[in-house]
Amino acid sequence: MYGKGILKGLGVTWKRFWDTYLEDISWMVRGKKRYYTEEGVKHRASKDQRGIFTVQYPDEKLILPEEARYIPFLVYNGQADGKREILCTSCGICAKVCPPQCIWIVRSNDPTTGRPIPEPTEFFIDADICMNCGFCAEYCPFDAIKMDHDFEIASYSRNVYNMEKLLKSSEYYKSIRPLNYAREEAARKAEEEAKKAKAAAKAATEAAAQSPTPPAESPAAPAA
């Protein structure tokens, strides 16, 4: 019969049309909200989704996975006196590994000796050129630069971020990437433990081998 294939195809559309309402009713019967709730959005982005697929942005937003990456930011540790401990040592690896070369770092110099000290004076990221590849965060040896989740950065002018704009607290980092943060914290703790153990062992051997020498100095902050 000519037209059978068309009818078959229309059947698919017909079924899809009613699926939305059937699904709505089933959620209603179960006393759950399908729209504007996290559960509903999650379900609509899962393999069990039937019927309507869309998410009403910006009223609803898809839940970003932890690894989602957008423009990088710099991490600082908030301290009790309100000061910020910037983790960046301005080693320049992120600038070297940036494919579109959109990271600009001014390294600090000691005002008296003129020698470089491990912290940045200025840090620019040209967010319009940034291609969100994530290399800077991946290769940073100090976990000082991380990829953000904030993708709503539309503006009326060029987005050149300076250090003030880039700095975000480690609390924020923990909130967007809890698993990564926990893993890095654990690694850092383990490293510190190992260092302490090593220093203690060294001190012990030295003490055993020699007459009283002061124990080895506690490990210095990681040098650049």
Added chain:
Amino acid sequence: MTAPAPASTLTLRPAQGNAVDLVARFPNIVSADARTGFSGFIVEKDSLVEVATAIRNEFGFDLLTAVTGVDYLPENKMEVVYHAYRITGGPGLVFKVQVPRVDPVEVPSLIDLWPGVDLQEREAWDLMGIKFTGHPDLRRILMWEGFEGHPMRKDWKEGFYEEDTKPFKSRWPDGQFYMAEDKNPFKDNLTFPQNFDPEKWIPEGDALLYGALARYTVKQADGMSTDRIVINMGPHHPSTHGVFRAVMTLDGETIAGLKPVLGYLHRNHDKIGERNTYLLNMPFTDRLDYFNSMTNNFGYAITVEKLMNIPVAERAEYIRIIVSEMTRVQNHLIFIGTLLNDLGAMYTPSLYAFEERELILDIFEAISGARMMCNYFRFGGVVRDIPDDVMQKIKGLVHERLPAKTDEMERFLSENEILVSRMKGVKMISADDAIRYSVTGPVLRAAGVPYDIRRADPYGIYDRFDFDVAVRHNGDLMDNYLIRIDEIRQSLRILEQAIKQIPQGPINSQKPVYQVRVPAGEAYGRIESPKGELGFYVVSNGKPNPWRYHVRPASFVNLTALEKISVGNKIADFVAILAMFDIVMGECDR
């Protein structure tokens, strides 16, 4: 580990051994390439056509996939590199021609042997300044008609030129930010021809272009002369999948001549690639064929791994297969959606396709961090492991949802009478022509040639999986549509096996370093991307940046056959024919 699958009747086995000794055949004119890290044969320029004829007719290398040039500036010579393969599978044959570096370099064209070199020779002329004598239509293809110089030559510098290689020194340690356009006014680094005034310039290219088409006025047998109409389709036409332009002459409704016009999205990816270090190229490859960034990564990764001669971690091998096959599934779904868009079924089919694609992209986002620009592969493995919860999602998709949705797609469209009458019997290309025109991918297989690089010249661990090479024999548009559905099914088969077999373990065999050491040499890596053969030709001189980085894109080379297919067909069918190539201009124009 399972043994390689028994090949079905349609499946090709890679040819065994069978080394080609060109030097013995042509003792005086061919020599083996003896440079360390290089392979293949160097052919005397004047005997190129003779040797190439023997390569095709005697040795049976009937598929010439890649033609490109290399500029050896320090040695003051230029080289044209050809990669030929047998359609029955097996390793390829590389032959090269070396000529002194003058402007322009002249090399005989192979277009009579392999018409598929057409666009690639035009590209080499445009970008490298290699003049292929005997080519009937050697015009610029990617750059604009009034362009001065040949940008892929090593001594050519682009606008906003900073340094030869990245990283640029101005970024660190004294990285005072400036905008490139402030520092580098438009006039610098940009050479115009002498006496050139952009205000008064009228493109000559158009006259050449229309001249390359058939004559406008035709004398008919009864003495009446009829005019042919020139139609420009694109660059801004909804059916051209981006900024593709086809200039046609029409005889009534029949296409009498056609020339593709490309380059509207050209950004000289190859030149950017030579400025970059090896690792930095990885995110740039994402942007070639932006639907399939995972397979683009795959192609580049295996090429550089070939050069570095490093193994890939076992678990990463499986992850690579999983992500590339999921890429293939979503690409073919989108193909079906856009095809129906082009045929006039606006939106409903394409949005149905986009639903499945969304779910696959959700998985890519969870493992790589980005939906489209994944940047997921690293040399020796991948960047991040697939967590268990994401693996569960993949399983749910592969075992439950995608097979059901593929069936639904077929129920939805495959028997639709309007679609069938539109596509059935409209001839795409014959098997012989497809091979001569270097067509690869689904279009070649729909023409009846079961040539799939995953089987013909396996890369990664594809030799461990049991799957059939999808092939259809009518070579019409309907077959080109159906083969996509066949391939989705085969990809799901591979996915099921890969998910079952994936071992635990590290995901990278190398230390995560940002500056990889690549020994001097050359490598051509190719993969079966969803659109055809995606090749990367990389020449290293031992420095941190590749000396030559060339992409052999599937959609670009497939377009060579567009003229051949379209001439004689109706203009209304042209839209469907173009849709069958599934071109993505990001890859085509680079």
